[in-house]
Amino acid sequence: MTTNTDSKVDNESQTAFSLQVDDKGIGWITIDVPGETQNTVKAEFVDEFDRIFKQVESDNAIKALIIISGKKDGFVAGADISMLQNLTSKEQVEELAKVGHKVFNQLESLSLPVVAAINGACLGAGLELSLSCSYRICTSASSTKLGLPEVQLGLLPGGGGTQRLPRLVGIANSLDLMLTGKQLNGKRAKKLGLVNEVVANSNLMKAAAKAALDLVNKKKIVVSRLKPEVSLGGLLSAKELQKLALETTSFGRKIIFDKALETVNKKTRGNYPSPAKIIKCVQVGMEEGYEAGLETEAKLFGELVMSEEASQLMNIFFASTDLKKDTFVSDGIKSQPIDRVGVLGGGLMGAGIAFVTADKAGKKVRIKDQNEKGVNHALKYCWEIYRNKIKRKHMTVNDAGQRFAAITGTTSYQGFKRCELVIEAVFESLELKQQMLKDIESVSEGNAIFASNTSSIPITQIAEAAKDPSKVIGLHYFSPVDKMPLLEIVITDKTSEEVIATCVEFGKAQGKTVIVVKDGTGFYTSRILAPFVNEAGHMLAEGVAIDRLDKALKDAGFPVGPITLLDEVGIDVGTKIAPILAESFGDRMLPPKLFSKLEQDNRKGKKNKRGFYKYAGSAKKKGPREVDQSIYTLLGVSPNNNMSGDAIAERCLLQMINEAVLCLQEGILNSPRDGDIGAIFGLGFPPFLGGPFRYVDSQGAASIVKRMNELEKQFGERFKPAQRLVDMAASNKTFY
Ligand SMILES: NC(=O)c1ccc[n+]([C@@H]2O[C@H](COP(=O)([O-])OP(=O)(O)OC[C@H]3O[C@@H](n4cnc5c(N)ncnc54)[C@H](O)[C@@H]3O)[C@@H](O)[C@H]2O)c1
CATH class of the missing domain: 3.90.226.10 (2-enoyl-CoA Hydratase; Chain A, domain 1)
Known part of the structure; x- marks a missing residue:
């Protein structure tokens, strides 16, 4: 040249x-x-x-x-x-x-x-x-x-x-x-x-x-x-020609634009x-x-x-770019290499974690479940994702086969000795998780990092069973793991910086946006979700119709409404976590009392087809699900449509935002940035609002506090604004 x-x-x-x-x-x-x-x-x-x-x-x-x-x-x-x-x-x-x-x-x-x-x-x-x-x-x-x-x-x-x-x-x-x-x-x-x-x-x-x-x-x-x-005539298929015909006339184009x-x-x-x-x-x-x-x-x-919307979306872009570079540890701390990962429990979460570990991070994965059924579930789950990729021509059979080969299963601890990291996703039981921890410490001779995917049990409690608590950490994934972008890493006072650095790097390799939060009941995401969902429950108890509640929050920008979410996650899961949160944070975390009737009526939600909505009939039926009207009789509520969508959304939003500020005030969160990204990427907080902290800044802390004071008078303690908000309102400060 x-x-x-x-x-x-x-x-x-x-x-x-x-x-x-x-x-x-x-x-x-x-x-x-x-x-x-x-x-x-x-x-x-x-x-x-x-x-x-x-x-x-x-x-x-x-x-x-x-x-x-x-x-x-x-x-x-x-x-x-x-x-x-x-x-x-x-x-x-x-x-x-x-x-x-x-x-x-x-x-x-x-x-x-x-x-x-x-x-x-x-x-x-x-x-x-x-x-x-x-x-x-x-x-x-x-x-x-x-x-x-x-x-x-x-x-x-x-x-x-x-x-x-x-x-x-x-x-x-x-x-x-x-x-x-x-x-x-x-x-x-x-x-x-x-x-x-x-x-x-x-x-x-x-x-x-x-x-x-x-x-x-x-x-x-x-x-x-x-x-x-x-x-292009001769090169196009009949369908493409039809499309082209529509596009070549002004009338046809109008149809496309209107649609x-x-x-x-x-x-x-x-x-x-x-x-x-x-x-x-x-x-x-x-x-x-x-x-x-x-x-x-x-x-x-x-x-x-x-526009305000673009400005918030750009903020999110900058924050997540920033998070990609953040190691969350002091300078000079090195991560350890991870080659083999063990996953305990082949259920919904274990399978998803195994998939992203093999597929995105390119590690070898060993899954253990208590029985063959669990192992098979996980393997089938992973292969189904690959099958879909092959079907959509996003991957060749060869490539998929090669990556899938990195995932193997067992009902014993065979192959776990060499795993540098083991992630447990067994049932939500402290005793069981502690047993897993002891087993792994013994099998790996104390060499493996032990991570829990618990959604509510404090990691510190799990780590109480550990010989070496410095190697215990929380890796909180969201379902479905292969689609949800967030990984919330939970650290205790004893988790070592090397372990944190290793897990942060590992999470990024899995393609996740990682935030690191301090241990505490519900960590950050589960903790701010609970009062949000509870508030919808309180409004239902006041007589606001179920579909109205869900529509209001969807209109406000959430991907699903709170009642649908309860049905999806499991009403039983919600009722199990609520008292745990209430024990740590007081009655403000409790759902309305009449929710106990749901448990008595064996309503677990989608999983047993008995929830707030009807689940009978074809799953492929188009259109929104119908509310199961019998639930109103069960709860003794006469539904009405008196409350405006904005008022509904405001109450749920303020609950979530206030709890997020409490998390920052108590040091669970390191920064408003982590809180905003955690809420958006983990819970679907409306991105155009920028996250709980950006939202406070955009509205002004004083206006948030004023509104919460009014609601506190009406509904009691649970709307008491966080001290941090009150101070910010008084001094006219912002989070960013
Ligand atoms: N489902 C969610 O959306 C979600 C989200 C975040 C965290 N979590 C947490 O993840 C964990 C797993 O949840 P899930 O929804 O995957 O549950 P799941 O019931 O689908 O799967 C649990 C699996 O663990 C297996 N298991 C039980 N005891 C075992 C043992 N001794 N050894 C090996 N395997 C054993 C079971 O056979 C089952 O396959 C729970 O702690 C849950 O709180 C769940």
């Missing part, structure tokens, strides 16, 4: 873009943001792009361009969103978006072919950059992911994505991508028409060079927004403004033209960046 760069680029350790021209006349633009592990698009790039464009224009030897990343495993992961945080008005953001549009338009209008050669993450602004190229090739590597995930931050693709994507892959397909933020691997991207070719990583540069030259020699033609040159809007409104319940704005951008672009579409995109992008 001959170098054809100006001096600035030659000694250019500080620039992100470099241009080298090879002897075939291909200009290779390498993006390599200095000092960072992955490329993100920054505002400063405008000047760099400008410089490169000028170089390209002034060099007649260049016949085609290839844009490639200098990072080993990533193309461009998106825009650097911290640059958005420095902007203070909609107009400023709109201006920034317009500058971006100009650059991408310039790239798109170059008179020579431009090939994007993509390996690794190609997301957000990275994908928008590649959409401005004439041709896209990506690799089949598992790290290659293409998508526009802006919606997950409450934003929209502001770099022309809402205009270029629908023109490339169709309106319905583009809306699907932009409204879900889903990321496609190479194969799926090719199928959708998002990329032109998929090749092995080792072949990327060669294939890109060939494509570039073929484009120059017109051996390849491209469908471009600017110069549509081929008809999309109806679906997002149902899903967001009006809590997230970005999906509707994404639809609007596409609609304007399709009906009024590309320029009008871009104009709308910049304007609505400005509105979203300045």
